[in-house]
Amino acid sequence: MTVFDRLFANSTLSQLQEKDAHDPxxxxxxxxxxxxxxxxxxxxxxxxxxxTVPSRLARVAEEEWGGQLIRSWTANSSSSGTGAAQDWxxxxxxxxAKIAPLIGAQPHEVAVGDxxxxxxxxxxxxxxxxxAPERRVILTDADNFPTDLYMAQGxxxxxxxxxxxxxxxxxxxxxxxxxxxxLTLLTEVDYRTGHRLDLAGLTAKAHGHGILTIWDLAHSAxxxxxxxxxxxxxxxxxxxxxxxxxxxxxxxxxxxxERHQDSAQAFLSGWMGHVDPFEMARDFTPxxxxxxxxxxxxxVLSLSALDAALDVFADxxxxxxxxKSLSLTDTFMELMEPLMAQYPLTxxxxxxxxxxxxxxxxxxxxxxxxxxxxxxxxILGDFRTPDIxxxxxxxxYHSHADVWRAVQGIKAALEEGxxx
Amino acid sequence: MTVFDRLFANSTLSQLQEKDAHDPxxxxxxxxxxxxxxxxxxxxxxxxxxxTVPSRLARVAEEEWGGQLIRSWTANSSSSGTGAAQDWxxxxxxxxAKIAPLIGAQPHEVAVGDxxxxxxxxxxxxxxxxxAPERRVILTDADNFPTDLYMAQGxxxxxxxxxxxxxxxxxxxxxxxxxxxxLTLLTEVDYRTGHRLDLAGLTAKAHGHGILTIWDLAHSAxxxxxxxxxxxxxxxxxxxxxxxxxxxxxxxxxxxxERHQDSAQAFLSGWMGHVDPFEMARDFTPxxxxxxxxxxxxxVLSLSALDAALDVFADxxxxxxxxKSLSLTDTFMELMEPLMAQYPLTxxxxxxxxxxxxxxxxxxxxxxxxxxxxxxxxILGDFRTPDIxxxxxxxxYHSHADVWRAVQGIKAALEEGxxx
Numbered sequence: 058m059t060v061f062d063r064l065f066a067n068s069t070l071s072q073l074q075e076k077d078a079h080d081p082x083x084x085x086x087x088x089x090x091x092x093x094x095x096x097x098x099x100x101x102x103x104x105x106x107x108x109t110v111p112s113r114l115a116r117v118a119e120e121e122w123g124g125q126l127i128r129s130w131t132a133n134s135s136s137s138g139t140g141a142a143q144d145w146x147x148x149x150x151x152x153x154a155k156i157a158p159l160i161g162a163q164p165h166e167v168a169v170g171d172x173x174x175x176x177x178x179x180x181x182x183x184x185x186x187x188x189a190p191e192r193r194v195i196l197t198d199a200d201n202f203p204t205d206l207y208m209a210q211g212x213x214x215x216x217x218x219x220x221x222x223x224x225x226x227x228x229x230x231x232x233x234x235x236x237x238x239x240l241t242l243l244t245e246v247d248y249r250t251g252h253r254l255d256l257a258g259l260t261a262k263a264h265g266h267g268i269l270t271i272w273d274l275a276h277s278a279x280x281x282x283x284x285x286x287x288x289x290x291x292x293x294x295x296x297x298x299x300x301x302x303x304x305x306x307x308x309x310x311x312x313x314x315e316r317h318q319d320s321a322q323a324f325l326s327g328w329m330g331h332v333d334p335f336e337m338a339r340d341f342t343p344x345x346x347x348x349x350x351x352x353x354x355x356x357v358l359s360l361s362a363l364d365a366a367l368d369v370f371a372d373x374x375x376x377x378x379x380x381k382s383l384s385l386t387d388t389f390m391e392l393m394e395p396l397m398a399q400y401p402l403t404x405x406x407x408x409x410x411x412x413x414x415x416x417x418x419x420x421x422x423x424x425x426x427x428x429x430x431x432x433x434x435x436i437l438g439d440f441r442t443p444d445i446x447x448x449x450x451x452x453x454y455h456s457h458a459d460v461w462r463a464v465q466g467i468k469a470a471l472e473e474g475x476x477x
Numbered sequence: 478m479t480v481f482d483r484l485f486a487n488s489t490l491s492q493l494q495e496k497d498a499h500d501p502x503x504x505x506x507x508x509x510x511x512x513x514x515x516x517x518x519x520x521x522x523x524x525x526x527x528x529t530v531p532s533r534l535a536r537v538a539e540e541e542w543g544g545q546l547i548r549s550w551t552a553n554s555s556s557s558g559t560g561a562a563q564d565w566x567x568x569x570x571x572x573x574a575k576i577a578p579l580i581g582a583q584p585h586e587v588a589v590g591d592x593x594x595x596x597x598x599x600x601x602x603x604x605x606x607x608x609a610p611e612r613r614v615i616l617t618d619a620d621n622f623p624t625d626l627y628m629a630q631g632x633x634x635x636x637x638x639x640x641x642x643x644x645x646x647x648x649x650x651x652x653x654x655x656x657x658x659x660l661t662l663l664t665e666v667d668y669r670t671g672h673r674l675d676l677a678g679l680t681a682k683a684h685g686h687g688i689l690t691i692w693d694l695a696h697s698a699x700x701x702x703x704x705x706x707x708x709x710x711x712x713x714x715x716x717x718x719x720x721x722x723x724x725x726x727x728x729x730x731x732x733x734x735e736r737h738q739d740s741a742q743a744f745l746s747g748w749m750g751h752v753d754p755f756e757m758a759r760d761f762t763p764x765x766x767x768x769x770x771x772x773x774x775x776x777v778l779s780l781s782a783l784d785a786a787l788d789v790f791a792d793x794x795x796x797x798x799x800x801k802s803l804s805l806t807d808t809f810m811e812l813m814e815p816l817m818a819q820y821p822l823t824x825x826x827x828x829x830x831x832x833x834x835x836x837x838x839x840x841x842x843x844x845x846x847x848x849x850x851x852x853x854x855x856i857l858g859d860f861r862t863p864d865i866x867x868x869x870x871x872x873x874y875h876s877h878a879d880v881w882r883a884v885q886g887i888k889a890a891l892e893e894g895x896x897x
Contacts, residue, residue: 111535172772172773305565309773356592357726358534
């Protein structure tokens with residue numbers, strides 16, 4: 058019996074099922090819709106549907122909008138708690154309060170609305186305005202998610218090219234911290250490799266050079282415990298539709314540390330960030346705290362879906378979730394090991410727990426075709442250019458047995474590919 | 478029998494019911510949910526719920542998101558027509574194509590997504606960048622909707638106060654067109670008075686001075702025929718949740734005339750406006766046409782609701798809709814006439830058809846309290862500071878008998894108020 062055979066023997070599956078039997082998060086799976094015959098390893102692109110969302114959407118559409126009409130903007134504004142409906146005016150703040158504990162923030166440091174891209178623009182504008190004028194460099198990872206780069210390019214063009222967007226390899230970030238850098242724009246977990254930067258360490262080092270930090274938590278929030286205030290972070294954004302399961306294109310969130318709230322300016326100043334929107338004043342006076350970063354009328358339908366989805370986290374200890382995430386990804390890497398010996402697969406995710414998020418990625422020369430074969434077999438991961446197979450693990454709805462099934466599918470797809 | 482009594486006599490109601498019997502849009506009312514016992518005169522704040530929306534939302538949530546998961550971003554991309562589902566990547570373009578004929582635009586001149594406020598920012602940035610550098614004035618109506626003013630204030634602050642936002646009374650706009658003006662930022666129909674500016678005339682006069690125009694169609698799109706290209710308009714934005722009935726906080730739209738698309742720049746450049754988002758290139762290359770103004774991941778739930786809502790317009794002749802709107806508002810003004818003689822009501826909406834949209838507003842010294850009493854009676858209009866009672870009329874779901882009922886309610890509320 059080879060190593061390979063041993064790993065795939067039923068005894069391995071039983072051992073994994075034994076782990077699942079003691080999984081403190083096992084009951085969470087029943088809170089999601091997961092299609093039959095699919096192992097969904099793409100919750101880091103679009104989180105699965107929490108079962109409470111469709112009924113919430115139906116209620117918001119038929120009763121709050123259809124039945125109560127405009128009265129829903131202000132009705133029930135004294136109610137609170139997860140069952141609270143209507144009071145659409147404060148819905149962004151209620152959602153912010155649910156996200157805050159997941160990222161180590163205070164509720165008034167978080168604003169919810171708009172896309173991650175637009176929120177990056179808001180924070181870049183605020184942070185550049187706060188930085189000393191001689192600091193002209195926006196330091197970023199050359200492998201940062203493209204929209205982060207694009208938004209910085211667009212803002213810089215709007216400001217007449219005053220700044221230099223400097224993309225450097227992740228390993229060189231620290232060496233590039235200097236007095237000419239205004240801010241760092243970094244994504245904690247790389248969307249391709251799953252490599253996780255040292256958020257607290259880099260923040261402290263940046264501060265040592267007088268540099269402000271903007272962290273993109275797209276692949277962090279809801280995936281593991283994040284402690285922005287513990288790390289002394291300045292600004293952050295994150296995604297509502299990946300590990301927070303808020304639905305396709307769910308509203309994004311942003312974070313502005315309390316100590317910056319007087320000096321940071323909301324340049325995208327819309328009426329819903331005004332201290333009193335219905336005063337209809339001619340001049341913008343910002344609302345207290347992060348609420349000033351809410352710009353236009355909240356997208357109530359999408360925002361309500363996110364609000365309902367976040368209730369999934371109400372009874373989840375993020376430390377326990379992280380432990381399970383590591384167990385799932387360790388198991389995956391271990392089961393994939395023999396396949397790496399046989400096929401042209403290269404692990405690009407660090408093995409070290411501290412250096413990764415909740416995904417595991419491999420390079421493969423025919424990655425695009427491989428992922429198509431996998432999807433055909435019901436193993437839903439992601440292809441990412443140029444040659445990355447990306448597998449996201451969501452401890453809320455994955456079991457160790459799912460990991461086993463996924464690797465079985467990958468093995469079959471590799472065999473189908475004819476050994477390459 | 479006084480004039481007053483005659484107007485409220487049953488014979489008046491029968492005449493109105495006779496008009497309703499010949500209403501070519503009467504069948505459209507059945508396509509909306511309208512609560513019993515309510516006359517909803519606030520469709521210019523939040524349009525009523527089209528009955529197709531809840532089932533569309535349920536399908537998008539349960540099947541497209543819950544069942545097909547990330548596959549819905551690209552699945553069915555060859556399908557078309559109003560029944561087309563999934564293909565979320567092109568959903569913004571499909572919605573844009575439905576809005577285009579309502580505003581006299583070509584589909585590739587329209588982009589859908591983000592809030593009206595954010596879209597105003599995009600267009601202000603693009604237009605200011607195109608204007609000659611010596612033009613430093615942004616000309617606007619002092620009574621423009623506050624978020625239009627706020628967004629201009631924020632952008633100007635971001636640009637170091639380089640520009641002057643010059644708010645002037647509507648009557649003085651024309652006199653203020655000059656070589657120092659970069660652009661006009663105007664809302665076609667005033668949100669308080671319902672006064673409608675001459676979009677085509679002002680555009681032509683602005684162009685005569687080399688000035689670019691940005692039109693806010695919040696109270697125009699879906700309320701009456703708009704012909705942007707006929708007027709030679711440069712840029713426009715509009716609202717998805719008023720007369721387009723897309724739901725609370727529905728995505729907004731923007732318009733960039735074809736002739737400007739090469740020179741106007743999308744400074745809020747996000748990955749969904751890239752020519753090939755999944756190429757994951759490091760530099761932003763804009764998509765063709767207005768699609769480049771789509772920034773982040775589309776809010777699929779809210780956008781799907783708007784998509785379904787727009788189908789209501791598929792069989793509507795906007796000329797017929799406008800004729801009915803004028804008949805409804807003329808009737809309202811006529812029935813209100815005797816009440817103006819008895820109570821401190823001042824009509825602030827022009828009587829001239831060309832000078833108004835689909836709302837009628839009155840000043841009243843206790844407008845806030847009056848509107849509370851009206852809402853208590855099921856007559857849902859809006860109070861707007863400082864002293865405006867605003868009544869919006871939606872020809873898709875209002876009858877002349879509704880107008881009669883509304884005036885009955887207003888009469889009773891005025892009597893309840895003790896004659897003041």
